[in-house]
Amino acid sequence: MSTAASKGRDIVTGIDTSGAYPVEYRFARARKGNRHLTVVFANLAAPDDYGWSTGVLDDLRSNILWIRDRFRGGISYYLCREMDFAVERSVVELITRVMRSLDLTPNDVTLWGSSKGGSAALHFGLRYGFRNIVACVPQFLIGTFVRDVYPKVGRSVLGEGLAEENVRALDAVLPDLLRAGANPEANIYLVSSPQDEQYTEQVEPFLGLLQRYPNFNFIFSESPFITEHNKVTVRNVPPLLGIAYLLADGIAPRFGTVRNGYEEPERDSSALDAFLAATAKVQRTEAFPPPVVDEPAAGGALPCEGSRLTGSAPGAVRVSMWENGKFLASPKVAPDGAWAWTPAKPWAPGSHRVKIFAVSPTGFHSKTTEVVFTAGEAAATPAAAPAAPAASVTVLLPEAHGQVLSTAVAFRGVAAGAAQVGFRYDGVFLGSVAVAPDGNWAWTAGRPWPEGSHLVEVVAADAGGLERHCVPVPFTVVAAPAPAGHFVPRH
Numbered sequence: 001m002s003t004a005a006s007k008g009r010d011i012v013t014g015i016d017t018s019g020a021y022p023v024e025y026r027f028a029r030a031r032k033g034n035r036h037l038t039v040v041f042a043n044l045a046a047p048d049d050y051g052w053s054t055g056v057l058d059d060l061r062s063n064i065l066w067i068r069d070r071f072r073g074g075i076s077y078y079l080c081r082e083m084d085f086a087v088e089r090s091v092v093e094l095i096t097r098v099m100r101s102l103d104l105t106p107n108d109v110t111l112w113g114s115s116k117g118g119s120a121a122l123h124f125g126l127r128y129g130f131r132n133i134v135a136c137v138p139q140f141l142i143g144t145f146v147r148d149v150y151p152k153v154g155r156s157v158l159g160e161g162l163a164e165e166n167v168r169a170l171d172a173v174l175p176d177l178l179r180a181g182a183n184p185e186a187n188i189y190l191v192s193s194p195q196d197e198q199y200t201e202q203v204e205p206f207l208g209l210l211q212r213y214p215n216f217n218f219i220f221s222e223s224p225f226i227t228e229h230n231k232v233t234v235r236n237v238p239p240l241l242g243i244a245y246l247l248a249d250g251i252a253p254r255f256g257t258v259r260n261g262y263e264e265p266e267r268d269s270s271a272l273d274a275f276l277a278a279t280a281k282v283q284r285t286e287a288f289p290p291p292v293v294d295e296p297a298a299g300g301a302l303p304c305e306g307s308r309l310t311g312s313a314p315g316a317v318r319v320s321m322w323e324n325g326k327f328l329a330s331p332k333v334a335p336d337g338a339w340a341w342t343p344a345k346p347w348a349p350g351s352h353r354v355k356i357f358a359v360s361p362t363g364f365h366s367k368t369t370e371v372v373f374t375a376g377e378a379a380a381t382p383a384a385a386p387a388a389p390a391a392s393v394t395v396l397l398p399e400a401h402g403q404v405l406s407t408a409v410a411f412r413g414v415a416a417g418a419a420q421v422g423f424r425y426d427g428v429f430l431g432s433v434a435v436a437p438d439g440n441w442a443w444t445a446g447r448p449w450p451e452g453s454h455l456v457e458v459v460a461a462d463a464g465g466l467e468r469h470c471v472p473v474p475f476t477v478v479a480a481p482a483p484a485g486h487f488v489p490r491h
Helices: 086-101 116-128 141-146 151-160 166-171 173-179 203-209 228-237 237-248 271-278
Strands: 002-004 010-016 025-029 037-040 062-069 109-114 132-136 189-192 218-221 291-295 308-312 316-325 326-329 340-341 349-358 370-375 394-397 402-404 408-414 420-425 428-434 440-442 450-459 467-477
Touching: 002 166, 002 189, 025 086, 037 116, 037 151, 062 086, 062 173, 062 189, 086 116, 086 271, 109 116, 132 203, 141 151, 141 166, 166 173, 166 340, 173 228, 189 326, 228 349, 291 370, 308 349, 394 467, 402 408, 428 440
Parallel strands: 037 062, 037 109, 109 132, 132 189, 189 218, 402 467
Antiparallel strands: 002 010, 010 025, 025 062, 291 308, 308 340, 316 326, 316 349, 349 370, 394 408, 408 440, 420 428, 420 450, 450 467
């Protein structure tokens, strides 16, 4: 999914599922071939758990990777969920994959964050050898801070009981790295202020350890306009951005020019393109089809009050519903794929266009389904009619995710309450078959299928052709190459 940021910079959203925890990210490509990567960590008040994502970094020339701090529904400090440090490993794997897809080294990376994000920038920079670290008002004693100041975050990170041994373990993470002299050549830029209420306990005791680093730079901000922790970052945006611009051009302010004009506008970007496509948040594959809307029918009518939307989204945990760019709801999907939603407020009379996409257990989005209907009082008291029987379809052959040892693939199953069963491949209608009185049905395409992976949507429909239930059936054909003229069920 790509969204246009201000000043014309496109933002790509994705999810890296290569680690134990799916990691959501946003990415903006470098301007004019700049050969640098800035990784941004979020503070506790960051919008949607992405830090510095409101346009303040739009003019930065480097590639920018924003990482979301939201893991299994909770904040992690990018380190752990209930002391499970697989979060940390998943995060560093994402950074490494992006870095390698850009053909960069840790020397070409800047880690950036404030408060909680500053702690993460220090931790990942020191532990994993990234050259540049920009940390504004970080916390060094993380366990104590989350236990005493943000206990809800503390339960997310430390575990429900806020166990003292877990507090001590998390308190030791950053100080132990500093005492060990981890990554001694790092360029470290630390911003703090005596007006920060956290300075005395969370920063000052560790300045001596930081001063052992030859490339440590301390920006000590004093101003009567700084009245609290968050104001330190606000007051220091211009100098922080100045540091970022210099680092992106290979300049470490403490030493002067290290490398300038590091730009390759014609450089091959195929590795980055492949990574972004593989982890794109919106999945356009057949394995995760868009949701089906049962009610209302396309172009149909609903009463303004008491109406609901229903449908199916196999493989999803919820669907997300929008109208005119406004979020409506995100109802859960039942284990059988069914979903339903009744609005809390009446629909406004007139035409409505609702867009719905499905969300997978790891956070991926399907393509969008759009339903157009009319709400009005006339639809509130429809003529009484027998309720249509619930229709469902079960596919017995081929088995989901199974192998078919023949290019003549036979479909067979049961469709209770349905009049016919249809078949779609990549949005293309392949055919249909009537359902026998006992609910059984069988169908073949009449032509060979090619070897390889396939996904067919098997749809149960009523006598009027209205879809009532859809089941995706992925399978693999393992056979000799089909003869000329074989059936290729694609556009």
